[in-house]
Amino acid sequence: FARPWTFVRGMAQANDLPPIAGTIEVAFAGRSNVGKSSLINALTGQQGLARTSNTPGRTQELNLFRPEVDAGLLLVDMPGYGYAEAPKDKVDVWNALIRAYLRGRPNLRRVYVLIDARHGLKKNDEDVLTLLDKAAVSYQIVLTKADKLKPGGIDKVLAEIAERIRKRPAAFPEILATSSEKGAGVDDLRAAISRLLAG
Ligand code: GDP
Numbered sequence: 684f685a686r687p688w689t690f691v692r693g694m695a696q697a698n699d700l701p702p703i704a705g706t707i708e709v710a711f712a713g714r715s716n717v718g719k720s721s722l723i724n725a726l727t728g729q730q731g732l733a734r735t736s737n738t739p740g741r742t743q744e745l746n747l748f749r750p751e752v753d754a755g756l757l758l759v760d761m762p763g764y765g766y767a768e769a770p771k772d773k774v775d776v777w778n779a780l781i782r783a784y785l786r787g788r789p790n791l792r793r794v795y796v797l798i799d800a801r802h803g804l805k806k807n808d809e810d811v812l813t814l815l816d817k818a819a820v821s822y823q824i825v826l827t828k829a830d831k832l833k834p835g836g837i838d839k840v841l842a843e844i845a846e847r848i849r850k851r852p853a854a855f856p857e858i859l860a861t862s863s864e865k866g867a868g869v870d871d872l873r874a875a876i877s878r879l880l881a882g
Contacts, residue, residue: 685750686750688749688751691749696783702787708791709791712794714805717797719797719827722827722869746760756880785814795822796811798825799826800829800840803843822854824844825861825868825872826841826861
């Protein structure tokens, strides 16, 4: 996780960039406004790496980041989903892009599915989990904005989601709670990614 990190490129098509030999990838998915950009910035220790406010133009691209040196790792920022007003054809574009990406990515080790701690799992989150289960891509749930809940509230959400993913085949059972604002859980997530790199 050595800085500086750089933006590699955006991919509007899943095959815009073939997997890079010797590089592993982890991807981040979540509903728009879940705090994905903030978490990527917190993880890399680099404010402004992923933008903290999505403009519609870039929302349908996969954005790739890597450290400038020792580039054995790619972070992949998936386009946010679940805009309240998203027309069906936009949802279809998202699904097609993500399906194609998941298919062509042997280096992809894990997808971190970000869930707003206040909102829990929504229908479109469940749809994404199903997509990942079907593609047999390992994923882990990461709660964001944990600072907005009391500790007891977090425990309740953790238990609720744990129960709901229990039978999902590709789900990693442990759920992480993070706050980009306060820094909570960010080290744990970084450590989890480092373990994937090591193993
Ligand atoms: P994205 O659309 O998923 O990339 O979400 P952003 O990272 O742009 O964050 C959306 C909004 O949530 C912004 O106003 C952030 O300041 C806010 N936000 C993000 N992370 C946190 C957090 O950990 N705690 C709190 N309280 N707010 C956060």
